[in-house]
Amino acid sequence: MKYFLLICLLFMASLIHAQETYSISGTIKDQSNGETLMGATVYLEGTNFGTTTNEYGFFSLQAPAGNYTLTISYIGYNAVKQEVSLTKNLNFNLELEESSTALDEVIIKAEQSESISLRDPQMSVSKLNAKTIKQIPVVMGEADVVKSIQLLPGVTNNGEGSAGFHVRGGAADQNLVLLDEAIIYNTSHLFGFISVFNADAIKDIRLYKGDIPAKYGGRISSVLDVRQKDGNSKEFDLNGGIGLISSRLSAESPLFNQRGSFLVAGRASYAHLFMPLIEDVQDDKISFYDLNLKTNYELNQNNRLYLSGYFGRDGFTLSDLIENNYGNISGNLRWNHVFNDKLFSNLSLIYSKYDYRIILDFIELDWLADIQNYNLKYDFGYYVNNRLKLDFGVSGISYKLNPGEVSPTSETSSINYLKLDDKRAFEGAFYVGAEHELSEKLNLNYGFRYSYFSRLGGQPISQYVNDAPVVYNSQIGIYERGEVASETYYKKGESIKSFGNLEPRIGLSYQMNDQTALKASYTKSTQYLHLLSNTSSVTPLDVWTPSGPYVEPQISHQYALGYYKKLMDNAFSLELETYYKQIDNRIDYIDGSDLIGNNNIETEILNGEARAYGLEVLFRKNKGNLTGWLSYTLSKSEQRTLGGNAGGPGINNGDWYNTPYDRTHDISVTGMYKLNDKWTFSSNFIFQTGRPVTYPNGQYEYEGLSIASYSNRNQDRLPAYHRLDLSATLTPRKNAGRKWKSEWVFGIYNVYNRRNAASISFSQNRQTGMNEATRISIFGAIPSVSYNFKF
């Protein structure tokens, strides 16, 4: 409550400043293709009146009457200056021209104008554009969003070939991944080797590692906001690429006399076409495809409609034993409406679905599961005056989860039909966020999000003896399933349990001088949907489960402090951030938990907590032929689970222990060197402390076999991970007058062929009887070549 009063006070204070002012508003686009530019800087030279464009390229700023020079700049584009005489409200729709050296000038988009970047209280955010992502060397030459963000401080993966990513010591399911606002539940193709984002269809990526704006909610670790291109509204455009694993083709074109445009981008693998030729794998098949669609239509200057869609699918067949396929589908219909020069709005209706299916021929079993949601969202941006901008909105999400449906594939199958209970839930939220300039040096972001979650009926819920779904067997010292006392059936639409949380968010920046700023932030966030996984890697088969009678929402409090410095006229920049994060209600798994095909998942889990803290350093070289960055993270991520209602000491005797995503040191160096117009070289070096794992601490004979005994969880570590990647891009000389542009990208992943352990497994060799440690390493040195073209 105190917090709320403070916000009101600040808000009132800003209104007192109101005076005779006029507004300048409009949309900023790319001249060549009409794509709206997100995050372009618009300011009046010699003043503090400035702003940046929103997700739809819209901006609005206010200034007292007078004559000004309006400057619009965007990284990689030539700045535009225009004299304006502000005697009435003005509307500008401007287009920026890409600068010729844009290709490799800047890697991570530095904020446009130094002054604005240092003044913006937003911290802990990383931005990448598709161009940058395409330049970073990756395995098999596939440009990859998720692999690229892992080169930034505070972001790691869970070993090669694993699907998720981890931000500031958080779990993979704690990342909110949005593609054109639609939730993407599984970010990977090929069980984690490639991410689902086709770089040809993507305009802009933002990763919020902390200081998450109030408009985002539902996950506690980070937000990865991926925006698709709108499609070229000027001319027909064809892009494509041929790589080792997959090929891409995308087409963009104006529609309705340049009042609209569309984008269709497809990508498909073709390794499965060659697999029949190789004897070892001739009956196997592995493939994926995805399709991105987007179209928009401008009804008039104040109204624009967008429709976007994504369809992705993976297939995997292991001779005639196993057939597996999975994928995401999402769609979003949006209506941008400008009420007036100060009030912008966007209404979105969004659908997302993730499903997977496994058919096991050898036991004649067919398994299906999915999660889907509808989301209606209405967001507003209100440019109150030149010192205050408000974002506010409401959102409602309806979830339906089918945790599993098992059916026999033949009449002779010994499998019985089984349908786990569908789970339903509603998540609602409203938020207000303010960007507030208190003085020339001090800027504030503050706001709150109120989230509400209700687990809905349509299923029975078990009650347990002593209200304990898990009980501690103190005689043996293990956790066991609780005894079901009764069962209550909840009707559809009836609330089983509901939660409400007020999530304050606040950030401030203090600009010490033109080169230096300090920022601080606090974010509370809540997560109501959890991915249950008791394996060390995220797999496509992991089960999402909503909060409810036995699963509390995860609540995170994150505090961050940052120091930012531009050096030598922004040729170099340094960013230092430290953070501390406390997470309540982190789910942990009892020993031997069985999550698959389980209707009563609460009998396998305990409620724990987690904490993470660290220091992140990002040093960049922004100018010249050689650009790049060095990122270093020193961090700790731990969890603790006490017995609680179940009794007993908890997991690992109730002591704090390393989460699987704890990395003490994480270093990456990325460099790009432009030799001449033909050749560009780039390189990564990565070093990481090994992943926490559990090694055996003894063995004994049982049933004639050697059985390993294990110590406490995650007390050991895999060997350190490191590798070097190189790539070279050859752009053949362009024929003047020809629209055809092409480039060759040659790469070597893991140049010195380090056999990084993705895992080490322990087992008894059945021939010699000796115990062995077997290292599984996924990628050795892998050369790649791909050919990209644009027409």
Next chain:
Amino acid sequence: MKKILYILLSGFITLVSCEDVIDVDVPTAATRLVIEASLDWEKGTAGNEQSIELRLSTPYFDTTSNSDVTGASVVVENLDSGETFMFDDMNDGSYTTSSFVPVIGNTYELTVVYQGETYTATEVMTPVAEISNITQSVEGGFDDELLEVNVYFTDPADEENYYLFRYQADYETYASLYDLSDEFVNGNEIHDFYEKQDDEDNGERPFQAGDVVAVDLYGISEAYYNYIRILIEQSSSQGDPFSSLAAQVKGNCINETQPANYAFGYFRVTEVDKRSYTVE
């Protein structure tokens, strides 16, 4: 189900990865007593001959230690009838009796006294359905070109049942264990198969005519199922990216003197149908 997940993902992993055996320094925990007390009543026998093995745990890579435990006292009591069975120390780690009386549904208690510490465990004797048929086939199993042995039995419909399969061909040094719950197959005729692959690294070869395969089907308790399930999973796959978190597997043998010093192993009392099949 976990087994299935494991097969699926390890199948994928083997397509893209490479494996090698390396040296790893592993921690060494203090030694524990291992109680392998498996009182299995073979169908068609009196079940009076029983043996219990006592050993010590050893460091993970240790191959030389003699881990046999001698000098312990081992007693089993039928708590329903009050009858007690003394097991004699054979001085090689095994303790035997020839007077055991198995009764389905009765509760038995094991008491082991070793170096002044008393370990106890209780378990109810679980029945098992009879194996109805054993066949061989080529089509079927994991590989359509290799022989597998098929085992059929009918699961009782009105109860929860848990099974342990133990397969061992006469040329194999080590048995293969599989656990099964009737959760997905309650009341049905259940089919399981045992197939050997061509895997020289592991000394494995496909079945051929003349191989004799021992097939044992145990009826086990739910608690033992939960124990052996984790044990089997850990002994086959631990540490793979898709395997479950490594767990401390605790059996049902409680150290009454010093609870923290619990014993490894398990006191199980089961009925077992043992067959043998000669591959044609």
